[in-house]
Amino acid sequence: MFKRLDVGDLIVLDTQQQIGVINQLRMLLPPGDAHRQRLLDTQRCFIEFSNSLKEGFAFAEAGLADATRANDTEAMARYHYCRGGYQKSVGTPTKAIDDFEKGIELSRKNEDNVLLAQGLASRGDKFSVLGLHGKALADLLQAQRIYQQNQLQEAASQIFQSIGIAYRRLGYLDKAREYLVQSMEQEQRAGDRESLYGSTLQLGFTEEESGNFGKALALDQQALELATKTGDKTSIGSAQIAIAGSQSDLQHYPDALAVLDKAEANFAAAGDAGFTGMIAYERGRAFAGLGQLMQANDMFERAEKAPDFNENQRYLELLFGAKAKNLEAAGRAPAALREYKRYLAAREEVANQRQNQQAQMLREQFDTDRSQLENARLKAEQARLTAEQELKDRQVETLERVRSWQEVALGLLIALLGLLGFATIRQLARSRIWKRMASIDPLTGAANRRGVDHFGVSAVRNARTLHEPLSLLAVDLDLFKRVNDRFGHAAGDRALQQIASACQHALREHDLFGRIGGEEFLAVLPGTTLAHAAEVAERLRSRVETLAFEDLPSDLHATISVGVVELSADDGSFADLEKRADNTLYRAKTGGRNRVVIAGECSFDAAASEPSATEPEGAAQATS
Structure with missing residues (x-):
């Protein structure tokens, strides 16, 4: 019975029913069995304090001290996992990672693979929150393999949700949707209401990030219904924050503010201070949407200072x-x-x-x-x-x-x-x-930062050795964020792909065109003088300006700004050459966009200083 409770086979029971199982097991213990008494108390630590997080943290601290005095390494590992779970709300993410890693080390020393898998799954969840998605997936997939090797299919299937979350944060939305849907199907079959709440909420985030705001709101409301049935105040508050975000996306700002007040009350009741920044951020969005700009700025300032935002x-x-x-x-x-x-x-x-x-x-x-x-x-x-x-x-x-x-x-x-x-x-x-x-950017098929740096260092070395010219173009899409805002991120991604393809086809076979981040690109042109590079840059600018996008709205247009530099004796490395190109690009951006600027010269065949087609008339000309 303890093993089933430990690996989640009894998660279909509500909190009080699980506590009842713990009490039944305690009555069966022989007198003086301190080790198994501590193990039962570790289960209380995980289950009993969902609405009183500070008490849960204190319980974990006391239990860990007792297990340490008794040198009970199994109980020590479990208490480290439990305390790490509470660190998000009453401590810091770094302290949570420390607890999980100490528990993992103890589990390895005990050669307890199932307990090791629990720690890997917990650490993987925290890595995902912190943006360390590669590490997160490594931990989660290893935990899933261990559960499967030990014939613990229920525990293995529970990790579908965590893997889906990691894929979402890594930007693989289709992959995230696949895992989260599988997780929801498994949880519905098992009657696992608490886990179903989490998967439903995460699928709502996935739809929101895909631009499907109506679907996101519907899923958020389903998550709130599930959380309300569990009675977990933190879960209820989290669902309400998600609902507020979707309502702001749909411009229902008064509704967003009203539900945020309810979320704040629920977190206060649970003693959970881990969401103060997100509440302030969503309030700022709603105030901004209502035109209450001063209140919005105050909320944004408060969010920046909150622990859940500053890391x-x-x-x-x-x-x-x-x-x-x-x-x-x-x-x-x-x-x-x-x-x-x-x-x-x-x-x-x-x-x-x-x-x-x-x-x-x-x-x-x-x-x-x-x-x-x-x-x-x-x-x-x-x-x-x-x-x-x-x-x-x-x-x-x-x-x-x-x-x-x-x-x-x-x-x-x-x-x-x-x-x-x-x-x-x-x-x-x-x-x-x-x-x-x-070395390849997965979205555009062009070289990525690693590929560009590798090619650029080699090109500089060859230019020095052979005494040949080498030029570099720094390219940035003008005000491209407005394309995403107006047409959606999916359309923006397809536009990026077509722009990158057009630029690659405009270059020679031995030139390299690569994406170094966001809407920024570099073109490395071996054997090319500054004057010739300027002509190439103008060709790229003109081609993008006149590009007719396939399978996208007909009124979607884009322009680029280009900075042109040639390798000089003062450039100690490819990084120095790139820095000069970036400075020249900055001149092109501040000079009006949609133009080519050559290092040390004025604009080359620059377009008129007018907004990009995706920029509304009268918009401020901040550099993008």
Whole structure:
């Protein structure tokens, strides 16, 4: 019964029913069995304090101290997991990670794989919240494998939700939707109302990030109904925050403010201070939508200082963008420009983190496959040794039987070596594919930051050695955020793909065009002088300006600004050359956009200083 409670088989029961199971088990304990008493208390720690988080944290602290004095390492690991779960609301994410890692270390020392899987799943959830999605997926998938190896299918299926969340935060929305739907189907079959609430809420976030605001609101309301049935104040408050966000997306601002008041009351009742920043942020959005700009700015300032925002780049990207827009609407252009620069920096950081996490995910998969290949090799070697030993043991019987066994062993060895050779060849092919994928931007098919840097360093070295010219174009889409705001992120992604394709086809075969983040690109032009590079830049600018997008709204247009530089003796590295190109691009942006600026010169065949087609008349000309 304890094992079923421990791995979640009894999660279909409500909190009071699970506490009842714990009390029944306590009555069955023999007198003086302190170890099993502590194990039952760890289950209380996880279950009993959902609406009194500070009390739960204090219970975990006291239990951990008692288990440490008794050197009860299993109970210590469980209390570390429990305390880590409460750290989000009463501590910090870093402290939560520390607790999970201490519990994982103890579980490994005890060789308790099921307890190890629980810690990996908890740490994976926290890594996902912090934006470390590659690490999150590695932990979650390992935990799922351990559960499956131990025939714990119910526990393994519960991780579908966490994997879906990690894929959502990594930007793979279709993959996230697939896992979350599977999770919901499993939870509905099992009658697991609490987990169904979590999957429904996360699917609502997925639809919101896909631009499907109506679907998102409907899912958020379903999540609220489920949370209300569980009575968990924190879950109810979380669903209400999600509803407020969807209502603001749909411009129902008064409704959003009303539901946020209810959410704040629920968190206060639970003693949960982990959502103060998100409540302030959503209030700021609603006030901004109502034109109450001063109140909106106050809320944004409060959100930035909150613990749930100051360590989360994804949240800060949203906050700085909303804050800049609000200040611009209030006529505070200098302050808006400062916030917009912070928004761009945060957005670039999130994009880089996401790109790095995608590469890390591929590396984790590569390491896993390599480990599996090594295990297969060791098993093959063990099988060969076993076959040889059997042959030696049977030599005393008859020479004919020995020869027969030798033939069998030889055939088995050949088959095993053939299998190992096939697996090795396939692994080498996968390695080449992964290496190429790690240098390619998954959205546009152009080179990514890693690919551009590798090519650029090599190009600088060759230019120095061969005394040949080398030029670099820094390209940025003008006001492209407004394309996303007006037509949706899906349309924006397709537009990015077509723009990147058009630019790549306008370059020579040995040139490189790559996306380095967001709407920013670099074109490396070996053997090209500054004058020729300026002509190439103008060709790119003209082609994008006249580009007719396929399968997109006919009134969607885009323009680019381009900075052009040539490698000089003062450039110590490719990074120095890129920095000069970026400064030149900045001149193009501040000079009116939709133009080419050459390092040290005025605009090259610049277009008239007028807004991009996606920019409304009279919009402020802040650099984008």
